[in-house]
Amino acid sequence: xxxxxxxxxxxxxxxxxxxxxxxxxxxxxxxxxPAELVISVRAGTSLDEVTTLLAAHGQMLAFEPxxxxxxxxxxxxxxxxxxxxxxxxxxxxxxxxxxGLIDGQGQWLQFGxxxxxxxxxxxxxxxxxxxxxxLGLIAQVSVRTMPRPPLELTLRLELTExxxxxxxxxxxxxxxxxSATAWQAGLAHLRLSGTExxxxxxxxxxxxEVVGEVEAAGYWQALRxxxxxxxxxxxxxxWRLAVPGTTASLPLQGEMLMEWHGGLRWLRxxxxxxxxxxxxxxxxxxxxxxxxxxxxxxxxxxxxxxxxALHRRLRRAFDPQGVFNPGRMGGEF
Amino acid sequence: MNPDSLRASREFAAVDRALLAxxxxxxxxxxxxxxDDESVRPYECDGLATYRRMPLAVVLPQDEAQVQAVLRIxxxxxxxxxxxxxxxxLSGGAMPHAQGVLMSLARLNRIVSLDPLARLAVVQPxxxxxxxxxxxxxHGLYYAPDPSSQIACTIGGNxxxxxxxxxxxxxxxxxxxxxxxxxxxxxxxxxxxxSHALDSPGLDLLxxxxxxEGMLAVVTEVTVRLLPLPQTARCVLASFGSVxxxxxxxxxxxxxxxxxxxxxMMDKAATAAVEEFVHAGYPLDxxxxxxxxxxxxxxxxxxxxxxxxxxxxAHGAHDIRVSRDEAERLRFWAGRxxxxxxxxxxxxxxxxxxxxxxxxxxxxxxxxxxLMAQRYGLRCLNVFHAGDGNLHPLILxxxxxxxxxxxxxxxxxxxxxxxxxxxxxxxxxxGVGVEKLGAxxxxxxxxxxxxxFRVKLAFDGQGxxxxxxxxxxLNRCAEYGMQHVRGDxxxxxxxxxx
Numbered sequence: 001x002x003x004x005x006x007x008x009x010x011x012x013x014x015x016x017x018x019x020x021x022x023x024x025x026x027x028x029x030x031x032x033x034p035a036e037l038v039i040s041v042r043a044g045t046s047l048d049e050v051t052t053l054l055a056a057h058g059q060m061l062a063f064e065p066x067x068x069x070x071x072x073x074x075x076x077x078x079x080x081x082x083x084x085x086x087x088x089x090x091x092x093x094x095x096x097x098x099x100g101l102i103d104g105q106g107q108w109l110q111f112g113x114x115x116x117x118x119x120x121x122x123x124x125x126x127x128x129x130x131x132x133x134x135l136g137l138i139a140q141v142s143v144r145t146m147p148r149p150p151l152e153l154t155l156r157l158e159l160t161e162x163x164x165x166x167x168x169x170x171x172x173x174x175x176x177x178x179s180a181t182a183w184q185a186g187l188a189h190l191r192l193s194g195t196e197x198x199x200x201x202x203x204x205x206x207x208x209e210v211v212g213e214v215e216a217a218g219y220w221q222a223l224r225x226x227x228x229x230x231x232x233x234x235x236x237x238x239w240r241l242a243v244p245g246t247t248a249s250l251p252l253q254g255e256m257l258m259e260w261h262g263g264l265r266w267l268r269x270x271x272x273x274x275x276x277x278x279x280x281x282x283x284x285x286x287x288x289x290x291x292x293x294x295x296x297x298x299x300x301x302x303x304x305x306x307x308x309a310l311h312r313r314l315r316r317a318f319d320p321q322g323v324f325n326p327g328r329m330g331g332e333f
Numbered sequence: 334m335n336p337d338s339l340r341a342s343r344e345f346a347a348v349d350r351a352l353l354a355x356x357x358x359x360x361x362x363x364x365x366x367x368x369d370d371e372s373v374r375p376y377e378c379d380g381l382a383t384y385r386r387m388p389l390a391v392v393l394p395q396d397e398a399q400v401q402a403v404l405r406i407x408x409x410x411x412x413x414x415x416x417x418x419x420x421x422x423l424s425g426g427a428m429p430h431a432q433g434v435l436m437s438l439a440r441l442n443r444i445v446s447l448d449p450l451a452r453l454a455v456v457q458p459x460x461x462x463x464x465x466x467x468x469x470x471x472h473g474l475y476y477a478p479d480p481s482s483q484i485a486c487t488i489g490g491n492x493x494x495x496x497x498x499x500x501x502x503x504x505x506x507x508x509x510x511x512x513x514x515x516x517x518x519x520x521x522x523x524x525x526x527x528s529h530a531l532d533s534p535g536l537d538l539l540x541x542x543x544x545x546e547g548m549l550a551v552v553t554e555v556t557v558r559l560l561p562l563p564q565t566a567r568c569v570l571a572s573f574g575s576v577x578x579x580x581x582x583x584x585x586x587x588x589x590x591x592x593x594x595x596x597x598m599m600d601k602a603a604t605a606a607v608e609e610f611v612h613a614g615y616p617l618d619x620x621x622x623x624x625x626x627x628x629x630x631x632x633x634x635x636x637x638x639x640x641x642x643x644x645x646x647a648h649g650a651h652d653i654r655v656s657r658d659e660a661e662r663l664r665f666w667a668g669r670x671x672x673x674x675x676x677x678x679x680x681x682x683x684x685x686x687x688x689x690x691x692x693x694x695x696x697x698x699x700x701x702x703x704l705m706a707q708r709y710g711l712r713c714l715n716v717f718h719a720g721d722g723n724l725h726p727l728i729l730x731x732x733x734x735x736x737x738x739x740x741x742x743x744x745x746x747x748x749x750x751x752x753x754x755x756x757x758x759x760x761x762x763x764g765v766g767v768e769k770l771g772a773x774x775x776x777x778x779x780x781x782x783x784x785x786f787r788v789k790l791a792f793d794g795q796g797x798x799x800x801x802x803x804x805x806x807l808n809r810c811a812e813y814g815m816q817h818v819r820g821d822x823x824x825x826x827x828x829x830x831x
Contacts, residue, residue, distance in 0.1 A: 007804055091531070113758050115723075121765070121777060173452055175564050177633070197633065198632045244529040284532045
């Protein structure tokens with residue numbers, strides 16, 4: 001069975017087999033109380049509908065998930081993808097409070113809840129973030145909401161790649177309201193989020209040229225949704241490299257865009273997959289082939305040894321017959 | 334009963350203690366294996382001293398290779414293993430198994446590395462929580478989760494319990510502040526969960542392992558995230574004429590878009606108890622007090638304190654004080670932090686509960702607890718991590734009086750059950766351990782409990798790691814007679830329940 005919401009991330013991972021299960025019929029907000037900082041929705045609800053509702057109450061999903069056209073809340077959780085604010089606010093899984101799941105035996109299971117602190121039982125709900133629907137069908141989701149910052153200020157600086165990595169990490173080690181960083185082709189962007197007084201104080205530390213409000217908002221949205229020219233077109237493979245943030249310039253060919261204080265690096269490259277993966281793995285990171293994948297190249301970094309065996313057993317624990325999204329995470333997974 | 338819970342909760346055959354000791358002594362230094370009653374006694378319980386049991390042996394490995402050797406011996410002989418940090422846990426999670434080995438990780442106590450630029454520290458599991466922040470301080474950094482036992486509790490135990498603290502509303506739990514856990518399976522295989530990058534290949538097993546109460550793997554190394562030390566912090570102390578109003582003020586602060594660094598509530602009984610003990614300067618006429626802390630840059634703190642004051646006033650606070658200096662801020666907190674010892678002065682014994690409920694139901698919950706206190710004939714002090722709805726009612730009793738301990742346990746279980754009915758959970762941060770096994774039956778149904786057991790068996794096929802903890806068997810739930818309830822499915826929600 002292949003589970004599909006808006007299909008906005010179907011370019012990732014392997015081609016799915018099986019009967020289509022379209023989640024979009026199971027949609028709608030179940031409960032939203034802004035004072036509780038939590039929203040519960042059915043998985044087929046569009047991400048856009050949720051973020052619009054939150055914005056009307058001065059709130060947001062702080063992990064800034066990519067809003068690819070058609071994206072649903074179920075897909076947001078299943079893919080586990082977070083946007084530029086991830087360095088400050090955490091990832092999808094950090095904000096996930098509870099989940100209603102249908103397992104491979106057709107049982108309705110509920111894990112977590114609607115409260116911030118919950119250590120009763122294993123944290124199965126967070127395991128679903130980034131599991132690509134391979135453990136079960138995500139039916140309902142409770143996720144933490146956060147107040148929108150009163151003001152944001154974006155600054156632009158000219159920096160080399162090495163200087164940007166150094167600067168981003170130095171700033172992140174200081175008590176500044178730094179909510180996102182990006183660098184590409186010698187130009188760094190920094191975003192500060194907070195009250196007017198705190199932004200003014202932080203700006204004195206960061207320096208840089210102020211980017212106009214509209215342009216800045218457009219830039220971060222386009223980065224989040226991969227609509228910047230860097231991401232467009234071309235025939236070269238687009239790679240997503242998750243590496244330790246302070247990793248020095250990698251010996252890789254191609255054009256690079258950096259986010260998350262250096263922790264996320266996008267690379268457009270014709271390099272052979274094996275050499276690229278080896279170089280990234282040597283610095284303690286991993287590489288995912290995002291777009292324009294050559295035949296025979298795995299999208300997700302393949303798992304090895306005891307970790308692969310453990311994944312196999314866990315997969316069976318939730319879905320003994322292998323009903324859901326077989327092969328979505330590559331190979332047998 | 335389904336085979337999964339049967340397999341995971343099987344009885345263990347008696348193992349010859351002398352044989353076990355001989356095998357362990359061959360793998361470990363002489364002083365690292367304890368078997369005589371006198372040496373083993375200090376390990377018979379953790380911070381929840383009402384649950385005690387003597388293990389067959391205690392081992393104190395010094396490094397990962399020794400941990401691995403112990404696990405391999407135990408896997409081969411089919412002997413249960415209970416891992417333990419400092420033993421400060423409050424739910425009996427580190428209570429030994431009578432047929433098992435108690436493995437203290439206290440000697441793995443080295444800070445392996447600290448990288449100020451990357452803001453990461455690699456530490457062994459026996460490193461104390463506070464000593465990470467002390468090591469990071471010269472770099473202007475600290476480790477944010479601060480459970481009240483932080484001077485003693487270890488990071489390994491924090492990972493096992495997903496420990497919180499008074500600042501987790503803003504800075505998160507252990508889960509949000511750990512990047513990587515290196516652990517050994519019961520078969521001694523090395524497993525790396527997470528990494529120094531923000532994403533790792535495969536499933537997010539790091540999230541599953543944190544808070545798994547030592548039932549999936551044994552932690553041998555942890556990488557924690559360090560945060561910049563806030564430049565300044567100030568605390569607001571506000572008095573309210575009723576607990577319900579104080580609860581509404583908590584919701585009001587959040588509704589105003591403020592996420593304070595900490596937001597704690599104490600009721601009149603708790604305030605009186607600590608005031609007598611530490612003289613924090615708390616008002617004694619208030620039905621409830623709130624402590625609200627703001628931290629950050631001086632500019633941000635000033636803005637936020639002004640906003641907080643306004644919201645509290647609008648919600649009927651009749652006395653608002655803002656700490657004028659660091660000494661006063663620490664004095665405000667001294668009272669809150671002395672709540673547990675203060676309870677210890679008022680009664681021979683006390684029992685601390687740990688439910689979490691939606692914030693908006695705090696007032697309702699407090700009124701229910703007051704009625705329960707009358708019904709069970711016991712006193713209760715209420716201290717809450719109000720910002721995240723985490724309750725710590727302290728039930729006072731005297732175990733030497735016939736029947737009092739039983740009544741205290743029933744009282745506690747009634748509170749937890751009511752937490753689930755209000756849409757909450759039986760444990761916010763202390764873990765289930767052995768203490769809340771009964772209450773778990775109220776929160777999860779058979780299918781959910783079975784899937785927990787399947788997860789356990791995927792990691793630990795023989796069911797040897799900390800067996801009998803955290804997840805109740807279906808048999809136990811049936812014997813217990815505890816009905817499964819759910820916040821959204823309570824019949825007659827308007828009726829008071831005890």
